[in-house]
Amino acid sequence: MGKGAPEINEALSAGDGRFAIVVARWNDSITYKLRDGAVETLKEHGASPDQIEVFYVPGSFELPMLADKLALTGNYAAVICLGAVIQGDTMHHEYINHAVAHGIMNAARDHGIPVMFGVLTCMNDKQAMDRAGGLVGHKGIEAAQAALEMVSVYRSLAD
Ligand code: DLZ
Numbered sequence: 001m002g003k004g005a006p007e008i009n010e011a012l013s014a015g016d017g018r019f020a021i022v023v024a025r026w027n028d029s030i031t032y033k034l035r036d037g038a039v040e041t042l043k044e045h046g047a048s049p050d051q052i053e054v055f056y057v058p059g060s061f062e063l064p065m066l067a068d069k070l071a072l073t074g075n076y077a078a079v080i081c082l083g084a085v086i087q088g089d090t091m092h093h094e095y096i097n098h099a100v101a102h103g104i105m106n107a108a109r110d111h112g113i114p115v116m117f118g119v120l121t122c123m124n125d126k127q128a129m130d131r132a133g134g135l136v137g138h139k140g141i142e143a144a145q146a147a148l149e150m151v152s153v154y155r156s157l158a159d
Pocket residue numbers: 024026027058059060061062083084085086087088092096
């Protein structure tokens with residue numbers, strides 16, 4: 001049994017679907033790395049630049065709000081949410097993390113498209129850097145790969 005992200009099937013193709021990427025600007029030194037990894041991954045799997053639209057929100061708490069609006073349009077095969085919530089001195093992060101996770105799941109369920117949880121939930125900056133292309137992977141790449149896989153599965157159900 002593997003540990004961590006499963007290997008992606010290289011044959012997975014973006015097809016002709018459009019992908020929305022929603023990026024939280026809070027902790028932008030991290031989240032912009034997540035964005036760049038997600039965009040590159042979609043391109044590597046055949047998405048052209050005009051199939052990828054990037055949107056920004058102030059912080060992770062706002063990710064599900066815009067994801068819901070975007071999913072509602074019916075214009076996208078998937079929405080990829082990217083953020084970095086880093087623990088501070090209070091319990092604030094817990095409220096954000098739970099709200100974001102639930103909000104993203106609700107958007108996916110309500111609108112019938114994959115909405116990806118590419119949100120780092122870290123105890124400190126180092127943990128976040130390590131997961132934004134450092135020692136412990138890249139959450140933006142993982143979220144884009146998961147989106148490609150889910151779009152492919154949804155597509156097979158529609159065929
Ligand atoms: C307020 C706040 C704090 C303290 N920390 C983070 C964080 O680590 N990561 C993040 O994405 N956003 C943070 N925010 C901002 C909230 O997500 C939200 O934007 C504000 O509370 C306004 O609704």
